[in-house]
Amino acid sequence: MTKRWTQRPAGSTWGDWGDDDELGRINLLTPQKVLEGAREVQAGVSFCLSLPLDYPGGTSLNQRRHPPVIAPTEDLDGNPATFYNVHQKDIPKYGRPRHVDVWADDVVTLSLQYSTQWDSLAHAGAEFDVQGEGRDEAVFYNGYRSGIDLVGPKPDAAGDGSDHLCFAHHLGLEHMAYHGVQGRGVLIDVAHHLGHEFRGVNLQMLQEIMAADTVVVEPGDVLLIHTGFATKVLEWNRDPDPVEIHRMCAYLDAHDDALLEWIAESQIAALVADNYAVEGMVAGKPTEGRHSLLPIHHLCLFKLGVPLGEMWYLHELAAWLREHHRSRFLLTAPPLRLPGVVGSPVTPIATV
Numbered sequence: 274m275t276k277r278w279t280q281r282p283a284g285s286t287w288g289d290w291g292d293d294d295e296l297g298r299i300n301l302l303t304p305q306k307v308l309e310g311a312r313e314v315q316a317g318v319s320f321c322l323s324l325p326l327d328y329p330g331g332t333s334l335n336q337r338r339h340p341p342v343i344a345p346t347e348d349l350d351g352n353p354a355t356f357y358n359v360h361q362k363d364i365p366k367y368g369r370p371r372h373v374d375v376w377a378d379d380v381v382t383l384s385l386q387y388s389t390q391w392d393s394l395a396h397a398g399a400e401f402d403v404q405g406e407g408r409d410e411a412v413f414y415n416g417y418r419s420g421i422d423l424v425g426p427k428p429d430a431a432g433d434g435s436d437h438l439c440f441a442h443h444l445g446l447e448h449m450a451y452h453g454v455q456g457r458g459v460l461i462d463v464a465h466h467l468g469h470e471f472r473g474v475n476l477q478m479l480q481e482i483m484a485a486d487t488v489v490v491e492p493g494d495v496l497l498i499h500t501g502f503a504t505k506v507l508e509w510n511r512d513p514d515p516v517e518i519h520r521m522c523a524y525l526d527a528h529d530d531a532l533l534e535w536i537a538e539s540q541i542a543a544l545v546a547d548n549y550a551v552e553g554m555v556a557g558k559p560t561e562g563r564h565s566l567l568p569i570h571h572l573c574l575f576k577l578g579v580p581l582g583e584m585w586y587l588h589e590l591a592a593w594l595r596e597h598h599r600s601r602f603l604l605t606a607p608p609l610r611l612p613g614v615v616g617s618p619v620t621p622i623a624t625v
Contacts, residue, residue, distance in 0.1 A: 277416030278403035284537055285576040287415045294415055295448045297394055297578015301493035301542040302456045309493075310457035310603040314624050320590040322606070322621035323389040324503055329584075330511030334518055334549055338384040340511075346378045386616035389503075391608045392581040395423055395444035395615040397574040399565065414578050417443045423615075440613040449580065450610035450617075456542065458604030458623060459494045462486060462591050463523045464501035473526030473553055476535050488600045492540035495604050498525065499587040502548035507586065524553035527568040536569070537577060544573055545582030582606070582619070590623050599625065 281287035290300045327340050386392070398413035411419035419425070422443040463474055466482045483490070490496055502522040506513060525546070526532060536544065544551060552569040565571035573579035594600055603624040608617035 277418065278412075280403065280405045281416070282399075282401055282576050286578050287576075292415075294578075295394070295417075295444050296452055297414055297580070298540070298542045299449055299452055299454065299578075299580065301540065302452070302454065302495075303493065306456040306493040306542070310455065313457060313599075313601045314603050316597075316625050318593070318625050320593070320623045320625070322585045322587060322590060322623055323619065324507060324584060324586045326383070326388045326618050328388055328511060329506045329513045329518065330509065331513065331515075333513055333515035335387075338387045340387065341381050341383040343379055343381045346380050383618070385609075385614055385618060386583070387618075389584045389586065389619055389621070390582065391446060391449070391606075391617050391619050392570070392574060392583065393441070393444060393446045393449065393608075393615045393617070394574050394578055394580065395441040395446075396581075397567070397570040398423075399571060399575050400563075413444055414575055415444075441615055442613070445611075445613045445615065446608040446617045447610050447612045447614075450607045454495075454543070454607045455603070455605045457491075457494050458497055458602050459488060459490050460497045460499055460587065460591060460594055460600050460602070461488055462499045462595060462600075464499050464504075464591070465595060467523050469501050469505065469522050471520045472523050473529070473555070474523050474532075475526045475529035476532040479525075479532065479535075486595075486600060487598075490539055490541060493542050495543045495545060495606075496539070496541045497582075497585065497587060497604075498544075498546040498548075498551070499591040500524065500546060500548045501588070502546075503584055503586045504547070504588040506584070507588075518549075519554070522548055524548055524555075525551055525569060527552035533568060533572050536572060536579075541579065543580045543582060544569075545585050547585050547587045548583070550583060551581055582621070585621060590625075593625060597625075 276292060278287065286297060290296065330340060332339055394414040398411060398419060400409040400411055402409050403412055403416050413423060417423060423441045461479065461482060463482060500522040505521060552567060570581065573581055604621060606619055606621035608619050611617065
């Protein structure tokens with residue numbers, strides 16, 4: 274196999290775990306890190322860190338991502354949209370069945386990044402000169418190529434939809450699921466200190482909050498940022514304010530170079546927030562030349578191999594940790610083991 278790249282982006286981790294690595298810093302979730310997480314379990318209390326997967330409701334947060342649609346599969350006679358049971362009205366037609374079983378089976382149409390989710394390393398790539406020849410190519414983490422390793426829609430030549438597929442042959446979340454996502458989580462309670470104002474959090478602010486709460490982040494930890502965003506989403510009960518949802522709660526200031534440098538140097542295994550996108554969807558300072566629309570996505574997913582968690586629900590966990598003067602816990606959060614996906618719903622569990 275020909276090596277996919279001869280030069281890697283400055284400051285990246287490409288190749289650090291081998292030429293064919295598809296996990297990035299999830300590799301830092303070693304047995305030792307699992308043990309470190311397990312040692313944080315003192316009370317035996319668990320917290321679900323997922324919103325109901327039909328939240329936030331509607332499409333005001335992202336017009337391309339729709340709420341899940343759940344429907345029953347066909348019945349034993351092939352009739353669509355019915356459960357596997359015999360309704361009272363159907364008894365004259367079928368006669369009373371000889372069995373007593375009543376069955377249910379269902380199917381869901383789901384936007385994989387609609388609610389509480391993982392972003393995979395296949396979610397965001399960049400144009401970069403991987404061969405050092407002065408020619409940019411569309412690539413993802415560790416040099417995996419768009420159109421070869423990650424395939425987008427193709428013309429429907431057959432007319433039956435068989436060629437109209439998107440698929441991550443590499444970097445899909447099934448690798449992360451198989452490895453297992455378990456270790457020590459560390460929470461920074463930004464909401465407690467800053468309230469729910471829409472504002473960017475730079476490195477100085479983040480470190481001041483960490484110092485006030487005695488939060489220490491070590492290599493291989495999964496870092497969680499509590500902003501209160503998901504708490505407000507839950508309060509809206511699937512009917513979010515279409516304006517307010519885009520201008521509430523804190524976010525990481527991706528235009529603070531010091532913050533980006535800290536994320537890289539911290540060696541965290543993953544970065545999670547309870548808000549939309551972790552970083553703010555806001556314009557930064559004017560930049561000459563080409564640049565990334567979402568610098569934290571670019572840094573984490575493309576360069577470092579750090580998966581991003583978005584829209585996690587952290588309210589009860591944050592309150593419990595504050596009451597007990599703690600910030601660490603055992604985190605278990607594997608994505609779906611669904612081959613080829615670039616995002617996945619997740620039901621994370623924190624145990625304290």
